[in-house]
Amino acid sequence: MILASRSCSARTSSYRSFTPSLYDRVYRVSVNLDRHTFDRGYIERLIQGDAEAERHFARYFGDLLVIKLRARLRSPQLIEDARQETFVRVLHVLRNKGGLEYPERLGAFVNAVCENVLLETFRSGSRLQQLPEDAPEPVDQGASAESEFVTRERKALVRNLLSKLSDTDREILRQLFLEERDKDEICREFRIDRDYLRVRVHRALARCRVVLDKGEQTAALTNAAGQ
Amino acid sequence: MDHKTAEQNSAVEKYLLNEFTTGERQEFEAHFFDCPICADLVRQGAISIDNIKGVFRETPARGAVAGRTARPGSRWFSWVRAPVLVPSLAALVLAAVVSYQNLVSIPRLERPLVLSSAVLSSVSRGVAPVIRVDRKQALFNLNFEVDSPQAYPSYQCEFRNQVNNIVLSVNSGEKKVASFTLNLLLPAKLFPPGAYEMVLRPDSSPNLELRRYDFVIQNQGEDH
Ligand SMILES: [Zn+2]
Numbered sequence: 001m002i003l004a005s006r007s008c009s010a011r012t013s014s015y016r017s018f019t020p021s022l023y024d025r026v027y028r029v030s031v032n033l034d035r036h037t038f039d040r041g042y043i044e045r046l047i048q049g050d051a052e053a054e055r056h057f058a059r060y061f062g063d064l065l066v067i068k069l070r071a072r073l074r075s076p077q078l079i080e081d082a083r084q085e086t087f088v089r090v091l092h093v094l095r096n097k098g099g100l101e102y103p104e105r106l107g108a109f110v111n112a113v114c115e116n117v118l119l120e121t122f123r124s125g126s127r128l129q130q131l132p133e134d135a136p137e138p139v140d141q142g143a144s145a146e147s148e149f150v151t152r153e154r155k156a157l158v159r160n161l162l163s164k165l166s167d168t169d170r171e172i173l174r175q176l177f178l179e180e181r182d183k184d185e186i187c188r189e190f191r192i193d194r195d196y197l198r199v200r201v202h203r204a205l206a207r208c209r210v211v212l213d214k215g216e217q218t219a220a221l222t223n224a225a226g227q
Numbered sequence: 228m229d230h231k232t233a234e235q236n237s238a239v240e241k242y243l244l245n246e247f248t249t250g251e252r253q254e255f256e257a258h259f260f261d262c263p264i265c266a267d268l269v270r271q272g273a274i275s276i277d278n279i280k281g282v283f284r285e286t287p288a289r290g291a292v293a294g295r296t297a298r299p300g301s302r303w304f305s306w307v308r309a310p311v312l313v314p315s316l317a318a319l320v321l322a323a324v325v326s327y328q329n330l331v332s333i334p335r336l337e338r339p340l341v342l343s344s345a346v347l348s349s350v351s352r353g354v355a356p357v358i359r360v361d362r363k364q365a366l367f368n369l370n371f372e373v374d375s376p377q378a379y380p381s382y383q384c385e386f387r388n389q390v391n392n393i394v395l396s397v398n399s400g401e402k403k404v405a406s407f408t409l410n411l412l413l414p415a416k417l418f419p420p421g422a423y424e425m426v427l428r429p430d431s432s433p434n435l436e437l438r439r440y441d442f443v444i445q446n447q448g449e450d451h
Binding site: 060061063067068070071072073074075077105107108109110112115121122146147149150151154155157158159162173174176177178180181182183184185198201202204205208209212213218 | 278
């Protein structure tokens with residue numbers, strides 16, 4: 001696979017901008033995205049710079065890339081840089097090569113490009129700086145900053161759902177997701193095994209998904225009725 | 228990984244709960260970037276988790292667990308830790324996270340120190356690498372290849388000798404990525420010749436062992 005060399009900032013401007021603010025305003029995720037078939041026609045539209053195809057591409061893969069990247073990078077800026085760089089490289093290759101041999105494997109291609117970007121980020125990050133002992137404690141943005149998936153409306157729906165869960169389930173979710181506590185410790189405290197912990201999480205997330213989906217459908221209908 | 232295997236193994240939940248090894252994580256990512264069903268489940272799960280976190284952040288913790296959210300001493304400024312079992316040496320500068328370069332000048336050291344560029348990988352049932360320590364120097368350096376399945380804010384490195392006593396416990400300092408080379412300067416005094424292991428854990432989950440590294444210390448100029 002031939003990839004463009006890393007010169008993101010210089011090249012980004014030649015493509016439709018995928019800046020975070022624009023992404024936030026236009027491409028903010030809905031819980032369910034319309035599924036697209038990645039075929040020759042889709043790739044062709046991307047190559048031609050079709051706005052609708054680019055919007056779908058940025059929205060569909062933008063979310064997946066953030067989810068992938070944030071497990072491996074803690075800084076929001078590094079995550080955003082890697083996402084942008086992946087977009088730029090994928091579009092660059094598509095436009096330079098005139099497409100993909102297997103268009104239906106576009107997702108695998110995006111993932112592979114992102115892996116390369118990640119490896120380069122790791123390599124460039126291995127040159128560490130020694131920090132002075134009296135340096136102020138840095139703010140851990142990776143752990144505390146609100147993600148782009150969080151909205152006021154969704155939080156209201158989730159708050160309502162959480163209030164209906166048992167105290168135990170709510171406490172498990174808090175310790176698991178907010179406190180990032182060791183899962184074995186949680187299992188010991190609540191006397192459950194790891195499989196059952198996963199089942200409880202699966203159920204809670206499934207209920208969450210239904211609630212969020214319904215909420216967004218209602219909001220969409222309300223918006224449509226108001227227009 | 229195919230979709231059926233992903234379903235049977237609860238891959239979506241394991242992925243969202245960071246239960247995969249680096250290899251498994253990459254395998255599942257290669258799958259869900261290509262599988263619209265798994266991609267939807269991962270996306271919806273991530274959205275749900277982030278909003279659950281958002282709600283909890285605004286809600287005070289219940290009394291029973293409130294203390295757990297603040298872990299005193301786990302933050303960055305405690306990056307140099309005194310070893311638990313060697314309090315008499317606590318005043319000594321025990322370890323330092325160093326910049327990755329071949330020549331550094333360490334405060335309070337008369338001579339510059341040439342650092343080794345050898346990197347130790349985590350245990351893979353092979354022969355433990357031999358590190359030769361120059362006893363004329365107060366410090367020697369070890370480089371560890373870290374590839375954590377998840378990017379944690381910082382890590383705890385626990386060094387144990389061959390009789391399983393902790394000789395040193397060091398905090399990695401803040402890390403922004405999951406894969407990096409951890410460069411440590413260690414006091415030679417604490418590492419007489421012998422076999423050692425270093426256990427790497429997330430600072431936030433002291434019971435979770437991420438990686439284990441074996442190595443053998445010998446005195447420079449001696450062959451065994
Ligand atoms: Zn699948």
